[in-house]
Amino acid sequence: MTTHLKKCRLKDLRKLQEISYETFNETFKHQNSPENMEAYLEKAFNLQQVEKELSNPSSHFFFIYVDNEIAGYLKVNTDDAQTEEMGDESLEIERIYVKNNFQKHGLGKYLFNKAMDMAMEHNKKKIWLGVWEKNENALAFYKKMGFVQIGAHSFYMGDEEQVDFIMVKTLG
DSSP states (O other): OOOEEEEOOOGGGGHHHHHHHHHHHHHHHHGGGGHHHHHHHHHHHHHHHHHHHOTTTTTTEEEEEEEEEEEEEEEEGGGGSSSSEEEEEEEEEEEEOOOOGGGTTSSSHHHHHHHHHHHHHOSSSHHHHHETTTOOOHHHHHTTTEEEEEEEEEETTTTTTEEEEEEEEEEE
């Protein structure tokens, strides 16, 4: 199994939209109504929204490939692209998603390590993320990686208000 990362460019827009939609749906469809999933997927991953995010110079997307197949992706934000006011010394991991059939092979950790490397390269002091309170696998993973919960915020899945935990890891 060979694994490598590739930074996403505008020419990758449709592939990014496809993997974003697919992995989010795989991860959360069993815990949400079809109507709320459809509403969220259309809002978050329509072509214009994905293009806007991909065009932001403070957001960085990476595909992870396994044997030349896209297995997942990473999105990190710095500066004004962060989804919460966390300051210039912070890097946000907004998305780490791995397709179901590629899970349990260390790919999430591989993507996490890329985010850590970027934080160090950019001299960030903290790395942070929001994770759904019911996403037990992700919560366990981030706790294992040294994150601690510092707060929470509302996240809307269609018309349903949900809670994301804000978790931070201090670097260096």
